[in-house]
Amino acid sequence: MTSHTTRQRAAVLEGLAGCKDFVSAQELYALLTANRTRVGLTTVYRTLRDLEAAGGVDVVRDDSGERLYRQRPDGGHQHYLICRSCGHSRPVDSGVVEEWADHITAATGFTAVEHTVELSGICTGCQPSPPKDR
Amino acid sequence: MTSHTTRQRAAVLEGLAGCKDFVSAQELYALLTANRTRVGLTTVYRTLRDLEAAGGVDVVRDDSGERLYRQRPDGGHQHYLICRSCGHSRPVDSGVVEEWADHITAATGFTAVEHTVELSGICTGCQPSPPKDR
């Protein structure tokens, strides 16, 4: 029925897998194009959207609201700590938050509760290091 | 130096105060306009942006990425549980999450860590009510 495994989709998947950190659809498209992989921007967006729906990727939004995607490491969903300077991302243990979210759900009577948690900071490598005046 | 208290700004502030829940800049603009308050869309955006920078409002993004603003109830920042159906929002106690975020900060060496937490669900009033068979 759905989902043929086309050359294009495979390329998007592979491109995504090659990224350790979060990438935007635009970046991924540029990356693939630069790599001489012929894929349409529309297809990149479509594939990413489908992946998101299927739960194959984690998604965050950067400051400008642009969607950033990252292949999901393991089973359940993951939360990340992202460096605002270099963009490097690392998954963080969020068990506490999951429990908290469940608790809120139970306490409020709301159903189908979903949560988004985004952490950003400056990683050790991007620290304003040597206070070189100026 | 900055911030004259102009009629327009006051109107935006007042309009925002009159909203119990989150509103987008566009909605607020429409609301003010409908109220015969002459304010430019640009000014609404500007005022909201300034408010955000000054920490006077809490901001979330809806599914489409649109920014939604809500006057901040009290002191520190707040997290909310928003109904995806009617848009009603209620602040939730997020002490646990704050602690967790601090802990992550300490454990990773990242500095200037900021966090965004968004909860959404279906409130009791919007429940798919009568389970009219399948």
Added chain:
DNA sequence: ATGGACATGGAATTCATTTTCATCTAGGTT
């Protein structure tokens, strides 16, 4: 009232994302 610093807002611009739609393709069928 005069000057200038800041504020305003309509129009134009930017830019990610989505739609449209004509065309192509995979892969099953005869």
Added chain:
DNA sequence: AACCTAGATGAAAATGAATTCCATGTCCAT
């Protein structure tokens, strides 16, 4: 092998929030 067709593709156009331009307006001190 030739054929069919649901699904996939992608260039171009559309959408829409948010921002930038910039000419004009407004408040305040001198």
